[in-house]
Amino acid sequence: MEKTTYGYIYFIGIGxxxxxxxxxxxxxxxxxxxxxxxTESDLTRALISEGIGVHYSDDIDYIPKDIENTLxxxxxxxxxxxxxxxxxxxxxxxxxxxxxxxxxxxAGQKCLAIAGTHxxxxxSTLLAHILTESGEGCSAxxxxxxxxxxxxxxxxxxxxxxxxxxxxxxxxLQLHPETAxxxxxxxxxxxxxxxxxxxxxxxxxxxSQTSGCLIVKKGLDISEKDTGAQLLTYSYxxxxxxxxxxxxxxxxxxxxSFTLNYPGGRIDGCKVGVPGWxxxxxxxxxxxxxxxxxxxxxxxxxxxxxxxGVKRRFDIHVNTPQCSYIDDYAHHPNEISAALKSMRExxxxxxxxxxxxxxxxxxxxxxxxxxxxxxxxxxxxxLLDIYPARExxxxxxxxxxxxxxVKLADKILMKKEELMGYLENEPVDVLATFGxxxxxxxxxxxxxMLEKRIRK
Numbered sequence: 001m002e003k004t005t006y007g008y009i010y011f012i013g014i015g016x017x018x019x020x021x022x023x024x025x026x027x028x029x030x031x032x033x034x035x036x037x038x039t040e041s042d043l044t045r046a047l048i049s050e051g052i053g054v055h056y057s058d059d060i061d062y063i064p065k066d067i068e069n070t071l072x073x074x075x076x077x078x079x080x081x082x083x084x085x086x087x088x089x090x091x092x093x094x095x096x097x098x099x100x101x102x103x104x105x106x107a108g109q110k111c112l113a114i115a116g117t118h119x120x121x122x123x124s125t126l127l128a129h130i131l132t133e134s135g136e137g138c139s140a141x142x143x144x145x146x147x148x149x150x151x152x153x154x155x156x157x158x159x160x161x162x163x164x165x166x167x168x169x170x171x172x173l174q175l176h177p178e179t180a181x182x183x184x185x186x187x188x189x190x191x192x193x194x195x196x197x198x199x200x201x202x203x204x205x206x207x208s209q210t211s212g213c214l215i216v217k218k219g220l221d222i223s224e225k226d227t228g229a230q231l232l233t234y235s236y237x238x239x240x241x242x243x244x245x246x247x248x249x250x251x252x253x254x255x256x257s258f259t260l261n262y263p264g265g266r267i268d269g270c271k272v273g274v275p276g277w278x279x280x281x282x283x284x285x286x287x288x289x290x291x292x293x294x295x296x297x298x299x300x301x302x303x304x305x306x307x308x309g310v311k312r313r314f315d316i317h318v319n320t321p322q323c324s325y326i327d328d329y330a331h332h333p334n335e336i337s338a339a340l341k342s343m344r345e346x347x348x349x350x351x352x353x354x355x356x357x358x359x360x361x362x363x364x365x366x367x368x369x370x371x372x373x374x375x376x377x378x379x380x381x382x383l384l385d386i387y388p389a390r391e392x393x394x395x396x397x398x399x400x401x402x403x404x405x406v407k408l409a410d411k412i413l414m415k416k417e418e419l420m421g422y423l424e425n426e427p428v429d430v431l432a433t434f435g436x437x438x439x440x441x442x443x444x445x446x447x448x449m450l451e452k453r454i455r456k
Contacts, residue, residue, distance in 0.1 A: 387439075
């Protein structure tokens, strides 16, 4: 692997899932990599163990002083008034956003990009796994930790790059893929786009930048006039789509067996290695992109079956007849709704308790009704305070605007610090934790508590 032209790569916001993959990439290319993040996490600890320097205080002393030989990469989630960000700009470092560096990394290579307001992380990880498992090989920058490889970065010896194309801050418009998948275009990030029409326009612009083949979920508002690429569609079970499942059977644990139908053929006996119909749909999208990249049907069938999933994407930690626990990154109403509906299929007749930590004040304000409807699909709701991330509070916007609309008699509002004490005394049948904030810090403790309860 060629060396980078910069000796030092410094990251502001290094602990983010996308940023950490790029940090690992430059470490493998021979650069001295370090960076700042606001809080310690499993991911920052992993980076440190790999020889990447990470600190948690806003302190310019950690920034490499060789200005000409240092590239600074930052995430737009970082506040503009951060002292380190102001310093590197004032001193004349080359300072670029994460999205722009992904454009530079993928330029000149065969880019397979997965976009969508939800579904893109699992689909891109599935595609990367199919390409790796089949022997085709790829490098991949993923928006989650693959459970097959325990990383968000894969490095291959080919010129194929699998990139998760993030619509936040219009980042995906830096990519010019040879093949692209669009999984969904639901209203989200309205702090960036202001309305769904602007969001859809951005996806259409992304479609126009795709050169070879564009694979779109059936029913999305994308047409041939939006792209010069060949336009194909996929669906879970709509037989009018170019790629779709047939002969679907679901076993008692929620695992689906199916036939993957594609133009000119079919792959019989498919099974995705993680449960839920949503993962079949993601598998069809990934299988479609893999077929277009020349992977054989037999190898796609084998790779789908060996897929172990993505951490925090319908991530089953405990699964017994008396108690089950799933953790999920879902932070949009449609994601929560899909997850809860999948749980109903996998655990029929069982009582589902949902714990939800809303992410961002703007998202809570914009989708309060949708969150309430989705969370009402559970039997009980434990609702936590909003995780603000990059935002300042908005007057009148709290978790209570969701809570009051939830159509459940059994619901409770609490601070996250109260959660573990409450769960200690709460009977649990099926427990689900949802959110993109720091609710994942409870996953290990909840798992240990429930496993101890099962052993009694």
